[in-house]
Amino acid sequence: MEPLHTALGAIKVLRCSVGQVFSCLANGVRADHGEEGRDAKFLSELDELLSSVTQHLRDVEQAVNSLSQPPGPFTLGNTSFLSQECTQERQALYSQLVLSYKWTDKIHEFSNLSVALLSQNSLKRSYTNSSTAKRRRAPTSSHNVPPQNVDTVISSIDRQFPDMNISVSRPFGANAVLQVTLSRVLQAVVALKGLMIEWVVVKGYGETLDLWSESRHKVFRKITENSHAAMLHFSSPTMPELAVRSFMTWLHSFNTLFSDPCKRCGNHLHSALPPTWRDFRSLEPFHEECKH
Numbered sequence: 001m002e003p004l005h006t007a008l009g010a011i012k013v014l015r016c017s018v019g020q021v022f023s024c025l026a027n028g029v030r031a032d033h034g035e036e037g038r039d040a041k042f043l044s045e046l047d048e049l050l051s052s053v054t055q056h057l058r059d060v061e062q063a064v065n066s067l068s069q070p071p072g073p074f075t076l077g078n079t080s081f082l083s084q085e086c087t088q089e090r091q092a093l094y095s096q097l098v099l100s101y102k103w104t105d106k107i108h109e110f111s112n113l114s115v116a117l118l119s120q121n122s123l124k125r126s127y128t129n130s131s132t133a134k135r136r137r138a139p140t141s142s143h144n145v146p147p148q149n150v151d152t153v154i155s156s157i158d159r160q161f162p163d164m165n166i167s168v169s170r171p172f173g174a175n176a177v178l179q180v181t182l183s184r185v186l187q188a189v190v191a192l193k194g195l196m197i198e199w200v201v202v203k204g205y206g207e208t209l210d211l212w213s214e215s216r217h218k219v220f221r222k223i224t225e226n227s228h229a230a231m232l233h234f235s236s237p238t239m240p241e242l243a244v245r246s247f248m249t250w251l252h253s254f255n256t257l258f259s260d261p262c263k264r265c266g267n268h269l270h271s272a273l274p275p276t277w278r279d280f281r282s283l284e285p286f287h288e289e290c291k292h
């Protein structure tokens with residue numbers, strides 16, 4: 001590339017000095033040549049310019065001689081067809097194309113430089129971020145827990161609440177589906193993925209229990225909705241067992257659904273519904289309208 005640049009530079013210089021010759025000829029004898037022997041002065045100036053042209057021509061020849069023959073035709077891909085374009089306004093495409101090639105080259109160069117700079121500069125923040133993410137990701141296998149571990153957790157929760165009966169089935173292979181019966185108040189179906197709660201449906205006692213249909217009763221549809229909020233609230237990838245335990249404790253607190261009054265208004269019914277909300281921490285009952 002370097003000799004080519006030198007050659008192009010030499011051509012530029014040659015063109016410049018040839019231009020000077022012609023401009024000198026065009027101007028002819030000027031006032032600054034004075035009165036005395038102005039023809040001789042003019043001729044000597046021209047002679048000087050011509051000899052510099054000869055000198056520069058020699059430079060060009062030298063530079064061209066040092067160039068090596070390109071190994072073959074340049075592969076320009078489809079762009080070579082642009083030279084066959086005969087519509088005037090489209091001929092400008094080629095120079096635009098060359099410009100964009102230059103831009104891409106520059107971007108390439110700059111990005112290489114910045115990669116080198118950035119790799120020296122060990123951006124601490126993002127590195128710690130990515131490492132904590134990695135550390136967190138390791139126990140995030142809450143969805144990939146062996147079935148016997150799930151069974152152990154569930155049966156310990158089942159023993160914890162005598163009035164809540166939990167039975168485990170696995171209709172979809174490895175993942176457990178819990179059928180929960182809470183005294184004679186409600187029943188629920190909880191779909192797990194490993195130890196992660198994926199879906200909850202709450203229905204009335206005696207309703208057919210499945211994952212896809214909702215309860216006939218507004219009160220249980222409301223509790224289903226709230227249990228989705230609870231499922232998300234308690235969800236913890238790092239402590240999946242605690243998440244399930246907390247959720248089941250929260251669900252268990254509905255055993256007083258039809259007996260406990262609202263913590264705020266003190267009434268049993270509001271808009272013809274019992275307190276369908278349970279506080280995540282205190283498990284206190286509230287009506288939907290009273291929880292805020």
Ligand SMILES: [Zn+2]
Pocket residue numbers: 262263264265266267270286287289290
């Ligand atoms: Zn209330």
